[in-house]
Amino acid sequence: MAGKRESRRGFSGACAGWVGGHAAMLFFLVLAVWPAWAGDWPQWGGPGRNFSIRETRDLSVDWSTSGPKVLWKKPLGDGYSALLVHEGVIYAMTREAGDAGKELVLALKAANGEEIWRRAYEAPVPGDVRKDFGVGPRSTPLLVDGRLFTVGVSALFQCLDAKTGNVLWSKDLADKYGVSSMGFGYGPSPMAYKDNVIVVTGGSKQNSKHGLSCFKRENGEVVWESEPFSGGYPSPMPATIAGKEMVLVAAGQDRLGLDLENGKILWRFEAPEQFAAVFASPVWAGDDIVVFSAAYGGGTHALRITKEGDGYKAAELWHYLKMQVHHGSSIVRDGLFIGSSGDFGPAFMTAMDIKSGEVLWRDRSFAKANTILVGDRLIILDEQGKLGLATPGKDGLTINGTADLLEFQAWTVPTYVDGRLYLRDRKTIMALELPK
Amino acid sequence: MASVFHVILALTAVFAAQWNASSSALSDAALNSQSEAPSTPPKEEKPALSPVPRAACGIILDVPEAQLDLGEVYHVIPGGDVQILATSRHPLYRMALTCRRAAGYVVAPFDLDRAKQPLLAGALSIPVRSILSGSEEIDDALHGGAPAETAPEAQAAEAFLDADRFPTIEVVLEKAVDVSPIGKSGAPPAFQLTLVGQAWIKGQRYDFTAPAKLTAHRIDFAYFMRNLGDGLVLETRFEVPRKLFFPENARGGPSTQFADTLDVDVFLLFSTVPPNKCLDPTITQAQYDAERKVESLLRDFGDPKAGYAFARDYLSAHPGDADARSRLARFVLEGADVRHRDRPSARAWTESALQMSKSPSADLCDLLAAIKAEAGDLKSAVEWGRKAMAAVGPSTDPSFAGAIQKRLSLLEMRAKEAGISIDAETPKEGKAESRIGR
Numbered sequence: 001m002a003g004k005r006e007s008r009r010g011f012s013g014a015c016a017g018w019v020g021g022h023a024a025m026l027f028f029l030v031l032a033v034w035p036a037w038a039g040d041w042p043q044w045g046g047p048g049r050n051f052s053i054r055e056t057r058d059l060s061v062d063w064s065t066s067g068p069k070v071l072w073k074k075p076l077g078d079g080y081s082a083l084l085v086h087e088g089v090i091y092a093m094t095r096e097a098g099d100a101g102k103e104l105v106l107a108l109k110a111a112n113g114e115e116i117w118r119r120a121y122e123a124p125v126p127g128d129v130r131k132d133f134g135v136g137p138r139s140t141p142l143l144v145d146g147r148l149f150t151v152g153v154s155a156l157f158q159c160l161d162a163k164t165g166n167v168l169w170s171k172d173l174a175d176k177y178g179v180s181s182m183g184f185g186y187g188p189s190p191m192a193y194k195d196n197v198i199v200v201t202g203g204s205k206q207n208s209k210h211g212l213s214c215f216k217r218e219n220g221e222v223v224w225e226s227e228p229f230s231g232g233y234p235s236p237m238p239a240t241i242a243g244k245e246m247v248l249v250a251a252g253q254d255r256l257g258l259d260l261e262n263g264k265i266l267w268r269f270e271a272p273e274q275f276a277a278v279f280a281s282p283v284w285a286g287d288d289i290v291v292f293s294a295a296y297g298g299g300t301h302a303l304r305i306t307k308e309g310d311g312y313k314a315a316e317l318w319h320y321l322k323m324q325v326h327h328g329s330s331i332v333r334d335g336l337f338i339g340s341s342g343d344f345g346p347a348f349m350t351a352m353d354i355k356s357g358e359v360l361w362r363d364r365s366f367a368k369a370n371t372i373l374v375g376d377r378l379i380i381l382d383e384q385g386k387l388g389l390a391t392p393g394k395d396g397l398t399i400n401g402t403a404d405l406l407e408f409q410a411w412t413v414p415t416y417v418d419g420r421l422y423l424r425d426r427k428t429i430m431a432l433e434l435p436k
Numbered sequence: 437m438a439s440v441f442h443v444i445l446a447l448t449a450v451f452a453a454q455w456n457a458s459s460s461a462l463s464d465a466a467l468n469s470q471s472e473a474p475s476t477p478p479k480e481e482k483p484a485l486s487p488v489p490r491a492a493c494g495i496i497l498d499v500p501e502a503q504l505d506l507g508e509v510y511h512v513i514p515g516g517d518v519q520i521l522a523t524s525r526h527p528l529y530r531m532a533l534t535c536r537r538a539a540g541y542v543v544a545p546f547d548l549d550r551a552k553q554p555l556l557a558g559a560l561s562i563p564v565r566s567i568l569s570g571s572e573e574i575d576d577a578l579h580g581g582a583p584a585e586t587a588p589e590a591q592a593a594e595a596f597l598d599a600d601r602f603p604t605i606e607v608v609l610e611k612a613v614d615v616s617p618i619g620k621s622g623a624p625p626a627f628q629l630t631l632v633g634q635a636w637i638k639g640q641r642y643d644f645t646a647p648a649k650l651t652a653h654r655i656d657f658a659y660f661m662r663n664l665g666d667g668l669v670l671e672t673r674f675e676v677p678r679k680l681f682f683p684e685n686a687r688g689g690p691s692t693q694f695a696d697t698l699d700v701d702v703f704l705l706f707s708t709v710p711p712n713k714c715l716d717p718t719i720t721q722a723q724y725d726a727e728r729k730v731e732s733l734l735r736d737f738g739d740p741k742a743g744y745a746f747a748r749d750y751l752s753a754h755p756g757d758a759d760a761r762s763r764l765a766r767f768v769l770e771g772a773d774v775r776h777r778d779r780p781s782a783r784a785w786t787e788s789a790l791q792m793s794k795s796p797s798a799d800l801c802d803l804l805a806a807i808k809a810e811a812g813d814l815k816s817a818v819e820w821g822r823k824a825m826a827a828v829g830p831s832t833d834p835s836f837a838g839a840i841q842k843r844l845s846l847l848e849m850r851a852k853e854a855g856i857s858i859d860a861e862t863p864k865e866g867k868a869e870s871r872i873g874r
Contacts, residue, residue: 345709
């Protein structure tokens with residue numbers, strides 16, 4: 001979509017050409033950095049893939065007596081995959097009970113949870129996957145242009161018709177790329193770019209063929225395949241830095257930025273302290289700063305990415321060991337990096353100054369949690385199933401309301417659309433109404 | 437947490453630890469409840485601190501709410517290390533007392549590398565019955581009270597540690613002073629410091645000071661294999677007079693085998709992940725805490741009456757929970773250091789779990805095989821062992837499946853040796869089950 005500038009065009013023509021040519025980049029820039037409007041939730045991280053939504057509704061709550069208004073609630077099978085919502089339809093991934101259970105993609109009416117269609121398919125769980133955390137899907141689908149892109153726990157990558165659930169094409173990433181389940185089942189969520197879809201295809205460090213791969217949405221044809229690097233759980237996340245569209249990837253000890261056009265590694269930063277898997281997705285904090293957070297020794301790195309000659313350089317801005325986002329979401333707001341820090345012990349909602357790395361506050365009101373930013377409020381869902389609404393500031397976190405709604409291992413990020421919140425755990429799906 | 441050890445052993449110390457006995461004494465009820473201040477106000481000016489009670493699970497202390505906001509809590513990790521080693525170098529005997537079961541915590545700043553004050557609060561609780569010599573005779577004496585014939589006025593002087601009246605030794609850290617960083621550049625922070633606090637031993641309060649070393653641990657793979665979370669180690673060494681453990685008038689018996697002073701070595705490993713944290717996603721934290729409570733009562737406090745009563749109450753409150761029954765049964769039968777095994781209770785729980793299960797899991801069948809074998813019924817044991825193998829499915833943990841197979845093979849061998857007729861062996865894998873084995 002980038003247009004080629006022509007010096008013989010008139011000034012206005014040149015401007016129009018520049019704007020048109022960079023429309024994708026500008027659109028991308030806006031969505032990735034700024035909160036998007038809460039019209040739908042079509043992918044991991046919401047419309048802007050940054051867990052942030054603009055909202056002008058008053059989200060004041062009074063849950064002191066009866067908790068938030070539950071519109072409906074119904075059983076849903078196992079899995080941690082987040083819910084998508086688009087034009088009144090929820091898309092969910094789950095798995096039938098039992099060792100022989102099939103993996104499922106479901107379309108439900110957002111109004112009442114009634115099933116519209118389901119697509120069931122065989123998805124044998126790889127032998128090296130730990131089953132005690134369940135074998136439901138971890139990756140969140142991607143909905144774009146009427147197509148639903150899913151990757152199940154065994155790394156079966158499918159393109160479905162969003163209206164019918166019919167499979168349009170599929171690829172076995174484990175078979176084709178040796179994608180590693182990393183012991184817990186495939187986790188990263190697909191990402192859209194132009195007419196393509198990008199998925200993590202890395203395997204083990206020794207056997208990886210291509211760390212990231214890009215396919216045409218239309219037919220699954222390969223657009224590009226990156227050089228090898230290990231697979232991982234974090235989802236690829238977009239950024240535009242120094243005028244360049246890139247995708248951020250965390251994989252083992254590697255923190256990477258790749259060119260979205262061709263998959264070339266633009267910069268690489270190594271975090272040698274990271275002794276085990278990274279789970280949390282990278283965060284573009286705006287401008288030239290990217291943030292990676294991890295447990296297992298990694299801590300949080302803020303990197304400044306700069307253009308150097310023909311290439312790019314990643315320099316550490318700060319590194320803080322005590323901010324360890326295990327597998328939850330993080331957000332950026334008003335120069336703060338906010339997430340739930342803690343792996344197996346107590347967790348703290350923590351806010352850090354993005355530029356200086358200073359910890360501004362910690363709050364221990366929630367267990368390990370996911371959070372999304374809706375307007376100026378945080379919606380927090382912790383692993384014990386406690387939902388919270390809170391207002392973050394520079395001085396602290398004001399808890400506006402909490403309610404115990406789900407069960408332990410409520411590890412799925414909430415989905416917010418038009419005043420409604422959609423939640424799931426490993427057994428249940430529910431819809432809530434938030435504003436008074 | 438006054439390297440609680442210090443507390444226990446403070447009066448004199450190699451490293452100039454000082455312990456001053458308070459003239460006040462805790463009432464039995466106050467000490468046993470572990471939650472009240474001394475009932476008799478001390479004559480010293482220093483006000484008495486309060487021992488910190490245990491949490492419901494029994495293996496950690498219930499950190500006061502106000503201390504949770506001071507910094508980061510690190511809990512003592514019990515079980516593996518010798519936390520306290522008290523060595524006696526008598527001319528004719530070499531004796532040692534160990535403790536592996538102290539519960540406690542410290543609160544430290546999040547950023548220890550920049551901290552001037554690395555310890556902000558702490559407490560320790562040592563079950564008296566977890567102080568062991570390796571000799572049952574000595575342990576019985578050590579944990580006991582005064583001899584039966586002792587006059588009331590002489591009880592205190594003639595008593596040993598008297599676990600029945602004083603089940604724990606309690607320590608509370610008041611502050612750390614004389615702090616100096618000793619860590620090398622680039623290495624995890626370490627400090628030399630002096631602990632100041634109070635301790636209660638046999639109802640007697642002691643104010644103490646004791647030098648110690650505190651070291652943070654770098655989180656790497658090797659450490660992770662040892663322990664989850666961020667870690668701290670607190671160490672100290674000092675001497676203590678034997679009269680803290682044994683009556684002054686020995687009158688023969690085990691206490692005469694101990695020297696006048698004991699060398700005490702303290703090593704406490706703390707972690708930000710508490711030892712009661714349930715990491716098994718197939719059971720609830722509440723169930724895990726209940727199991728730890730039973731474990732603590734049986735093993736640490738040597739109180740089978742309370743332990744089994746608690747277990748029965750828990751199971752009564754969870755009438756349909758087959759898994760809880762089988763887990764408790766397995767712990768009682770096979771728990772490594774359970775000192776009081778109520779086999780009839782374990783059998784009853786297992787059979788109860790079996791009745792509740794429409795399709796007995798591999799775990800349950802294996803447990804029944806163990807119970808039958810213990811009862812001498814090898815034929816039934818083999819049958820249940822084979823049912824266990826048949827219940828192994830794709831979702832069963834492979835190492836557990838291997839353990840079941842190993843036990844079955846042993847049972848079959850024993851049955852054959854005993855001349856008991858058993859059917860042909862069943863296939864190694866059978867019907868899949870949806871329940872995940874342990």
